[in-house]
Amino acid sequence: MVDLLLGQVIRFCDIPMTDQAFGMEHLTQGAVVVKDGRIVAVGPAEDVKRAWPQARLHDYGDKLISAGFIDAHVHFPQTAIIASWGKRLIDWLNAYTFPEEMRLADPLYAKTIAETYMDLALANGTTSMCSFCTVHPASVDAFFTAAQRRGLRAMGGKTCMDRNAPEGLRDSAQSAYDDSKALLHKWHGVDRLSYVITPRFSPTSTPDQLRALGDLWAEHPDCLMQTHLSEQTDEIAWVRSLFPQARDYLDTYEAFGLLGENGLYGHAIHLEPREIDRLSELNAGIAHCPTSNTFIGSGLFDMAGMVGRTRVGLATDTGGGSSFSMLRTMAAAYEIGQLRGTPLHPAFLWWLATQGSARSLKIDDRVGNIAVGLEADLIVVDLASTPAIRQRMSRADSFTEALFATIMMGDDRAIASVWVNGEKHH
Structure with a gap:
C-alpha cells in the first residue's frame, strides 16, 4: 500500500x-x-x-x-529512576544507577523496563536510539527484542565494567569480550538493529578490559563503539589518578584502540585542546546531553566550538537526563547555548535532534x-x-x-x- x-x-x-x-x-x-x-x-x-x-x-x-527524533545516547535501564535527586555523578551512580541496573539481572524485569522505555520514547516522537544496556546479556536481549517488535532502527550494547562497580555489575576482561562478541553475532544487522561495543567509561574498566574491547572493535570495525568522556571535572581527576601515564582522558581510550571515526563519546564537556584536535581529526561522534549536564551539574557543552569540527548529536541521556522528550532536550540545548553566549537557531535545534543525531550514529544514509x-x-x-x-x-x-x-x-x-x-x- x-x-x-x-x-x-x-x-x-x-x-x-x-x-x-x-x-x-x-x-x-x-x-x-x-x-x-x-x-x-x-x-x-x-x-x-x-x-x-x-x-x-x-x-x-x-x-x-x-x-x-533520534536519541544518540540513552541508558534504557535507568528508565525507572529518571528524575532522582542527586549530587555529583559518582554519588548519583552509587545511590541510584548501580542498584537499579543490578535489578536487570532478572530477564523479566529487564523486559518490563525495555518495553516501558520503548513506549515512552515513541510517545515522545523518538524513532531511533542508541542505548547502553547493563552488564547482563539478558538486558541486551530485552532491549533489542522490544525494538524489533516495534520495527525500530535501534542501537545498543552490553555495558562492560570490571572495577569500581558493585560485584553484581562487574564482569571481567575476558567475559566482556566473550559476551559482547556473542551478542554482536546474535543481533548486529538483524532487521534494523545494530550492536554497539560499550565500555561504560575508563574508571570502571581495567586496562585489560579496555584492551579486550579495543581488540573486539578492531575485529568488527563496522560497529560503533560508545562510552563517556569528560563529563565532570572530578571524574576527570579520577581518571587521571587511575591512568597516570595517559596524556588526558581521551588518551585512556586511544591507548587501547577505542578511538576512531565510529566512536561515539557522550558529554565531552571539559575537553583539552589535544582532545578536541584528535576528535576533529578522526571525525568522531559526540553526544550532547543537555538535560543531564544541567541536572547533574556537569557543565556547559561548547556546541558552537564543536559542531563545525566533528559529528555532534543530541541525546536525552535517560535517566541522568531528566526527560524522555527530545523537545525538552532541544530546549535545554538552547538554554546552555544562551549561557555560553551562542544562541542556537530553532532550525539548528531541530536538525540536531534528527539529522545531526543520525550523522553522529553514522545512520544518516538511512534515517534522520x-x-x-x-x-x-x-x-x-x-x-x-x-x-x-x-x-x-x-x-x-x-x-x-x-x-x-x-x-x-x-x-x-x-x-x-x-x-x-x-x-x-x-
Whole structure:
C-alpha cells in the first residue's frame, strides 16, 4: 500500500547554523509519499497528489511532518529512576544507577523496563536510539527484542565494567569480550538493529578490559563503539589518578584502540585542546546531553566550538537526563547555548535532534531526514498542542518562530502521530 501524508514539511539539505535557517526547507503545504517502508516522494502537496492519485491519504492539516527524533545516547535501564535527586555523578551512580541496573539481572524485569522505555520514547516522537544496556546479556536481549517488535532502527550494547562497580555489575576482561562478541553475532544487522561495543567509561574498566574491547572493535570495525568522556571535572581527576601515564582522558581510550571515526563519546564537556584536535581529526561522534549536564551539574557543552569540527548529536541521556522528550532536550540545548553566549537557531535545534543525531550514529544514509530513498521514520507534530503554545504561535511572524514555541514548551502532547519504517504506529 502507498501512503500519502499531507501537512507542513520540514527537511534539511545542510546544517542550518545561521539566523536565516539556511539549509532548512519548509513546505507550508507539503506531502510525503511512503511505500514499502521508504520515502518515495516529497514536495508541494498539489504536485504530489497529482502524481500519486491512488495513494491512501492522511491529511494532517497544518501539523508538521518531520523525520522522527533520534536519541544518540540513552541508558534504557535507568528508565525507572529518571528524575532522582542527586549530587555529583559518582554519588548519583552509587545511590541510584548501580542498584537499579543490578535489578536487570532478572530477564523479566529487564523486559518490563525495555518495553516501558520503548513506549515512552515513541510517545515522545523518538524513532531511533542508541542505548547502553547493563552488564547482563539478558538486558541486551530485552532491549533489542522490544525494538524489533516495534520495527525500530535501534542501537545498543552490553555495558562492560570490571572495577569500581558493585560485584553484581562487574564482569571481567575476558567475559566482556566473550559476551559482547556473542551478542554482536546474535543481533548486529538483524532487521534494523545494530550492536554497539560499550565500555561504560575508563574508571570502571581495567586496562585489560579496555584492551579486550579495543581488540573486539578492531575485529568488527563496522560497529560503533560508545562510552563517556569528560563529563565532570572530578571524574576527570579520577581518571587521571587511575591512568597516570595517559596524556588526558581521551588518551585512556586511544591507548587501547577505542578511538576512531565510529566512536561515539557522550558529554565531552571539559575537553583539552589535544582532545578536541584528535576528535576533529578522526571525525568522531559526540553526544550532547543537555538535560543531564544541567541536572547533574556537569557543565556547559561548547556546541558552537564543536559542531563545525566533528559529528555532534543530541541525546536525552535517560535517566541522568531528566526527560524522555527530545523537545525538552532541544530546549535545554538552547538554554546552555544562551549561557555560553551562542544562541542556537530553532532550525539548528531541530536538525540536531534528527539529522545531526543520525550523522553522529553514522545512520544518516538511512534515517534522520525526509528525502527520497530514506527509511520512513516520521513524526507528525502539532504546533499548537497546548493553550500556552497555541496563544504564542498565533503571534508568530515566521515558521521558525512558531517552531521555537513548541521546542521550548512542547512535550509528548505535541506528537500527533508516529510512523515507524512506513507503518503508522499511532
